[in-house]
Every structure is written in structure tokens, then in C-alpha cells.
Amino acid sequence: GDSVTQTEGPVTVSESESLIINCTYSATSIAYPNLFWYVRYPGEGLQLLLKVITAGQKGSSRGFEATYNKETTSFHLQKASVQESDSAVYYCALGPTGANTGKLTFGHGTILRVHP
Amino acid sequence: EAAVTQSPRNKVAVTGGKVTLSCNQTNNHNNMYWYRQDTGHGLRLIHYSYGAGSTEKGDIPDGYKASRPSQENFSLILELATPSQTSVYFCASGDTGGNTGNTLYFGEGSRLIVV
Numbered sequence: 323g324d325s326v327t328q329t330e331g332p333v334t335v336s337e338s339e340s341l342i343i344n345c346t347y348s349a350t351s352i353a354y355p356n357l358f359w360y361v362r363y364p365g366e367g368l369q370l371l372l373k374v375i376t377a378g379q380k381g382s383s384r385g386f387e388a389t390y391n392k393e394t395t396s397f398h399l400q401k402a403s404v405q406e407s408d409s410a411v412y413y414c415a416l417g418p419t420g421a422n423t424g425k426l427t428f429g430h431g432t433i434l435r436v437h438p
Numbered sequence: 439e440a441a442v443t444q445s446p447r448n449k450v451a452v453t454g455g456k457v458t459l460s461c462n463q464t465n466n467h468n469n470m471y472w473y474r475q476d477t478g479h480g481l482r483l484i485h486y487s488y489g490a491g492s493t494e495k496g497d498i499p500d501g502y503k504a505s506r507p508s509q510e511n512f513s514l515i516l517e518l519a520t521p522s523q524t525s526v527y528f529c530a531s532g533d534t535g536g537n538t539g540n541t542l543y544f545g546e547g548s549r550l551i552v553v
């Protein structure tokens with residue numbers, strides 16, 4: 323089946339440092355999956371951070387960016403300078419195109435802690 | 439603003455008891471989903487629905503039923519709760535996105551402990 327593997331957490335960084343959270347996927351049942359990063363801030367539900375539906379393209383939001391690399395089956399999340407408010411749990415996910423696009427396969431989530 | 443609300447937010451149930459988790463969305467989305475998350479696992483899909491009156495099995499449906507009486511409401515039912523169903527449950531709504539990769543809107547989660 324499909325699977326997503328991401329950096330084991332927690333990841334602890336200091337404010338203004340750079341960040342990378344790795345995500346690799348295996349999409350055995352989907353030829354060209356859609357790729358997502360969701361984020362869960364403390365006390366809130368998951369919310370979409372960014373998504374990319376075309377291989378080779380880059381998505382960006384709130385200073386975060388991720389590039390859909392079909393060759394390496396990766397979708398790493400990066401940010402040049404993190405802020406304390408970025409502390410959250412980050413989930414990488416893949417999903418099919420078409421009507422069932424809500425049937426996502428998630429990674430286990432990476433806890434990010436940013437120290438001031 | 440998109441809104442998905444779940445109730446209860448926290449629940450302690452006894453083994454063998456019946457538990458109903460409720461979800462309401464004001465997004466007018468056709469699709470709704472129930473996921474659970476356990477330590478060391480990503481979110482896993484339990485049941486989903488394409489609209490009122492429709493329910494479909496997800497990847498881990500055993501021990502769960504679902505009900506979609508209206509566009510806005512989607513319930514997850516544990517007829518005979520077991521300790522293995524202790525988890526955090528997330529409801530989400532989303533529209534059919536074709537090839538655009540639709541966005542899911544999640545509730546805040548319901549923490550269930552079965553003792």
C-alpha cells in the first residue's frame with residue numbers, strides 16, 4: 323500500500339535557525355499523487371500548510387516551502403528562519419487525484435519545538 | 439470561515455459500552471471523513487461519506503459504524519468500545535476536487551479513552 327515516512331521528532335531548533343523536515347513517500351496505487359503538508363498548532367485541528375499536485379513544482383506558504391520530487395519520491399519541508407510561533411506538529415500526506423482526494427495517507431507527524 | 443466542530447472533545451468510556459462521536463460542518467462540503475491518530479502512526483481513515491445518506495469504509499473500519507443523516511453531520515459510532523479504540527479521532531470535510539487536490543478542513547479532535 324501507500325506510505326509516508328517523515329523525520330522522527332521532536333525536532334528542536336532555535337528561533338531564526340533554518341529547518342528541514344524530511345518526507346519520503348511510496349505511492350504504489352497512485353501514479354501521480356497529490357502531496358500535502360498539514361500543520362497542527364497546540365489546541366487546534368489540522369490545517370493545510372501547502373500542497374503540490376504536479377511533480378517538479380514547489381509549494382510555499384508562511385515562509386515554508388516544499389518541492390515535489392518524483393525521482394527521489396520526496397517532499398521535504400523547509401524554512402530559512404523559523405519563529406517560535408512555528409512550534410507545532412507537521413504532517414506530510416499524499417492523496418489520489420479525482421473524487422476521492424480526501425482519502426489521504428499521512429505520515430506519523432513531526433513535533434517541532436522552536437526555542438526563543 | 440470553514441468550520442468543523444466535534445463533540446465530545448474528551449470522553450472516557452467503559453469497555454463494551456456504546457460511544458458516539460459527532461461532527462458538524464458549516465462548509466457545505468459534500469465529503470466528510472473520520473480519521474484516528476495513535477502514537478507512532480499517522481492519521482488513518484476509518485470511514486468517509488460522499489453526502490447525506492452515504493457512508494463508505496476506509497482503511498480501518500472494523501469495530502466502527504458511521505452515519506451521515508445530513509450534509510452537515512457525520513457521526514462515528516462504536517457499538518462495543520474496546521481499549522484498542524483509545525485514540526484521538528479527527529473529523530474532516532472537503533469538496534470533490536477533481537485534479538486540484540482538495541483541501542481538508544479538520545476539527546480539533548476528540549480524545550477517547552476506553553477503560
